[in-house]
Amino acid sequence: MIEIAEGIDVRKCFDKEVLGFLKKYKEKAEPIEVSFRKLVPELYKTDRATHLIHTYPAKLLMHIPHFFLNNNIFSREGDLILDPFSGSGTVMLESVLAGRNAVGADANPLARLISSVKVTNYNTETLKLHLENLRKDFSKTGDVIVPKISNINYWFFPRIQNQMAKISHIIQNIHDDKIKEFFLVCFSNCVKKLSLADQRVSVPVRLNPARYPETHPLFTETSKKLAGLEYIDVFEKFEETVRSNINRFINLSKLFSRGVSAKIISDDARKIIDGNAQIQGIKKESVSLIISSPPYAGAQKYIRSSSLSLGWLNFLKTVDSLKEFDSYNIGRENYQRKDYCILKKTNVAEADVLLEEIFKINPLRAHIAGNYLREMRSAFEESVKALKQDGYFILIVANNKVCGMEFRTQEYLTKIMLNLGMKLQLELIDDIKSYGLMTKRNKTASVITREWVLVFKK
Numbered sequence: 001m002i003e004i005a006e007g008i009d010v011r012k013c014f015d016k017e018v019l020g021f022l023k024k025y026k027e028k029a030e031p032i033e034v035s036f037r038k039l040v041p042e043l044y045k046t047d048r049a050t051h052l053i054h055t056y057p058a059k060l061l062m063h064i065p066h067f068f069l070n071n072n073i074f075s076r077e078g079d080l081i082l083d084p085f086s087g088s089g090t091v092m093l094e095s096v097l098a099g100r101n102a103v104g105a106d107a108n109p110l111a112r113l114i115s116s117v118k119v120t121n122y123n124t125e126t127l128k129l130h131l132e133n134l135r136k137d138f139s140k141t142g143d144v145i146v147p148k149i150s151n152i153n154y155w156f157f158p159r160i161q162n163q164m165a166k167i168s169h170i171i172q173n174i175h176d177d178k179i180k181e182f183f184l185v186c187f188s189n190c191v192k193k194l195s196l197a198d199q200r201v202s203v204p205v206r207l208n209p210a211r212y213p214e215t216h217p218l219f220t221e222t223s224k225k226l227a228g229l230e231y232i233d234v235f236e237k238f239e240e241t242v243r244s245n246i247n248r249f250i251n252l253s254k255l256f257s258r259g260v261s262a263k264i265i266s267d268d269a270r271k272i273i274d275g276n277a278q279i280q281g282i283k284k285e286s287v288s289l290i291i292s293s294p295p296y297a298g299a300q301k302y303i304r305s306s307s308l309s310l311g312w313l314n315f316l317k318t319v320d321s322l323k324e325f326d327s328y329n330i331g332r333e334n335y336q337r338k339d340y341c342i343l344k345k346t347n348v349a350e351a352d353v354l355l356e357e358i359f360k361i362n363p364l365r366a367h368i369a370g371n372y373l374r375e376m377r378s379a380f381e382e383s384v385k386a387l388k389q390d391g392y393f394i395l396i397v398a399n400n401k402v403c404g405m406e407f408r409t410q411e412y413l414t415k416i417m418l419n420l421g422m423k424l425q426l427e428l429i430d431d432i433k434s435y436g437l438m439t440k441r442n443k444t445a446s447v448i449t450r451e452w453v454l455v456f457k458k
């Protein structure tokens with residue numbers, strides 16, 4: 001049972017701890033072992049403010065940005081914070097809670113929606129009124145056309161499809177865009193629960209009790225879930241989520257710092273500076289601090305794991321939309337043979353040596369990892385441009401395995417940052433037990449158990 005944190009301000013100033021780490025690192029130049037959970041024990045309740053309004057793969061432990069935002073060394077109140085891979089908005093939320101302004105970018109439209117909603121200081125009485133109206137509209141509305149969602153009958157029982165279509169229809173009729181977004185996030189968070197997909201797996205896989213022996217606890221659990229779906233009250237499930245989320249926004253309103261704002265500015269970390277035709281970006285050298293946990297090579301399939309929600313939220317306009325979103329996802333796995341018939345250099349010497357070995361065994365995997373490093377370099381270049389002189393860039397990153405060989409992501413990304421003129425100021429290492437990144441990413445990748453927090457200065 002998750003405890004919802006009260007609206008008490010747990011903020012404290014971590015100047016002393018930060019200065020202690022910087023000093024120790026300057027003396028020894030060795031990574032320092034830490035436990036962020038122990039550093040910030042105040043955050044023991046996971047359901048704090050709006051962090052849990054929607055699930056998301058590989059979410060960042062909130063303690064990490066909380067620690068780096070609540071001190072006067074890396075940034076000050078009113079400063080601008082950037083997360084170029086903002087995912088579900090953990091850094092953006094911690095920024096506004098710490099009295100900083102925030103901007104973010106993400107390639108996944110669902111991530112962008114969740115982040116924007118997560119950092120909005122809603123009038124919760126208005127949300128409650130809208131919920132009452134939605135309930136009335138739901139009971140008045142007859143059957144509506146079920147949206148065209150690929151393989152819908154494979155993923156949803158027909159009765160559930162009809163009820164979901166009705167909820168989606170009445171939400172679309174809400175005139176206020178911000179309020180509509182709130183209800184879309186609540187609806188989206190119910191999609192997987194209402195589907196025949198196994199919730200324990202991030203990419204949709206259909207529930208199938210026959211996969212387990214009859215004596216296995218998962219056989220009983222899966223059978224129970226399937227039976228439950230036969231008679232589930234879809235609106236009730238939605239309403240339950242809305243009510244929990246309204247409570248989260250009540251807590252947020254108690255913690256929200258006055259006069260700060262947060263917004264999503266781009267769908268690509270490589271395009272965040274103003275002057276780019278498609279976006280209203282930020283100015284060069286306007287950001288005081290960047291905190292980000294980037295994607296990994298051949299890692300979480302962010303777009304595919306969001307595909308059911310993306311379908312119901314009408315983000316998939318054509319049959320190629322998923323592919324299109326995936327095409328600018330850094331770390332993606334889908335390439336054509338012509339892309340990987342020759343191995344291109346990454347200009348990170350250690351990585352190039354390893355990639356040549358991997359190329360001999362599996363050219364596709366070598367290309368995925370190599371292209372990942374090249375694209376991360378472009379993303380870092382853009383972020384560094386946005387950073388003020390003397391500003392800090394905090395990167396949370398772990399190692400991975402590619403074809404059974406250790407792929408030292410943290411080391412390669414460090415090389416790229418140094419190459420861009422950034423100076424390494426601190427390396428912290430934390431175990432990440434019971435954390436979103438603990439999923440095995442693919443057959444040849446390993447489970448990530450340790451994580452580096454790297455602090456660079458411009």
Ligand SMILES: C[S@@+](CC[C@H](N)C(=O)[O-])C[C@H]1O[C@@H](n2cnc3c(N)ncnc32)[C@H](O)[C@@H]1O
Nearest residue numbers: 059060085087088090106107108268269329330
């Ligand atoms: C490790 S997750 C970030 C999780 C986030 N810190 C949170 O707490 O939810 C990495 C994110 O990078 C995003 N991403 C991948 N390619 C991107 C790109 N080109 N530009 C911006 N974001 C991208 C993915 O969609 C994913 O949401």
